[in-house]
Amino acid sequence: MITGAPLPSWTELAALLGGGANGGLAASPWASPADRVVWFSRSAHSLAAIAASWQRRHGRLPRLWIPDYFCNASLGPSRRAGVPLTFYPVGQDLAPDWEECRRLARAAAPDLFLAVHYFGLPADMAVALEFCRHEGALLIEDCAHVLAPVPGVGETGAFVLWSPHKHLAVPQGGLVVCRDPDEGVDLPSGPSPSLRGWLAKRLVQKLAPGWLLPSASRQGPQRFEDDPPEGGLADSPSLAPKIRAMLAASLRSLPRVAAARRHNAMALLEVLSRSPGWEPLFDPGMVTPYRLVMRCKSPDIASERFDFHRSGGIPVESWPDLAPEVRAEPQIHARALALRAHLLCFFVHHGMEALELARRSARVG
Ligand SMILES: Cc1ncc(COP(=O)(O)O)c(C=O)c1O
16 A cells, blocks of 8 residues: 555654653754754744744744745745735746845845755755855755755754655644844744544544555645646644654654655656656755656647556655746746756655655556
8 A cells, every 4th residue: 555645653653642841852854952952833834933933033024945846835825924925936947046046136136045855956055055144144054955054054044944744744843943143033922733634534544444545646736837736834843742752753764764765756756767758857866855846848748647656655745836926937046947947856765665756657568
């Protein structure tokens, strides 16, 4: 049975029955004891909270720069707070187009500049920091696609964002590490998202026989061209205290999770590489991949392979739901649009069996 997300172990689920764990303990893989850390339910809320804290300190809303290749749903909380967004272009290599950034900054420099390590692949943060220093901006280093710190990842930003819920079998978990002594992030208030739906679904997935369950590839948009429906992000920024306990219980599995992701991605790539018309965006054996990303020669190939593999029960998605501002200016954002139209992202989480993935992809490929 291939599920869209990893299933929690019974030990991880048992952690839900106890009290909440210490936030510092739960954050230990991502931060040192000297770091200031704040937990949120998701990084989308972390981002809005950074902007809100900046506004409180500086007396006006910050100009927040976001790469044009970024998911619109994650900007919901920042948009609702009225944060002015600028979408800066990235190149085909996913790096910011620095020349264009410098040109844009002449009109209005950023206050907060978000740079992303896409899909688990380390990006050059030294150059991002240099740009930020020159423009007087604070760097937000977005590590949402990275499981845990590696050299060059999570070391540079004034704020560092992690999204453990994207990699581990937990329903929530976005962490901000604040390294700028003059800045901070206020603690979230209000309720946390309900755990009930997630828990019920995971228990059914754990207990029911595989043939009874709907295929993971029936979830999410069914056509490559489509984006997920808007409004899927709960408006509750706080992390449920019990999730900190679950996170603490799952920390021991991090090395196994990393190894399984690499192993699954390489096994899948071995089969996918037999078909012409696409190539991996990066070598998944060199990093802990969030997804195995294939760059297709044309949008038609991407669309056709999306259908092929989904029909074989292999979870694969397009990414991301680009912001309307980006789609409205196709000339300026041509490369982000091309990336959206050519990249296919295969799930490789640690709940998958490499052999099963390879067997299914060989059948349909
Ligand atoms: C690059 C990147 N950063 C941040 C986020 C927001 O993460 P979260 O799901 O924790 O809100 C996403 C969401 O998909 C993302 O892809």
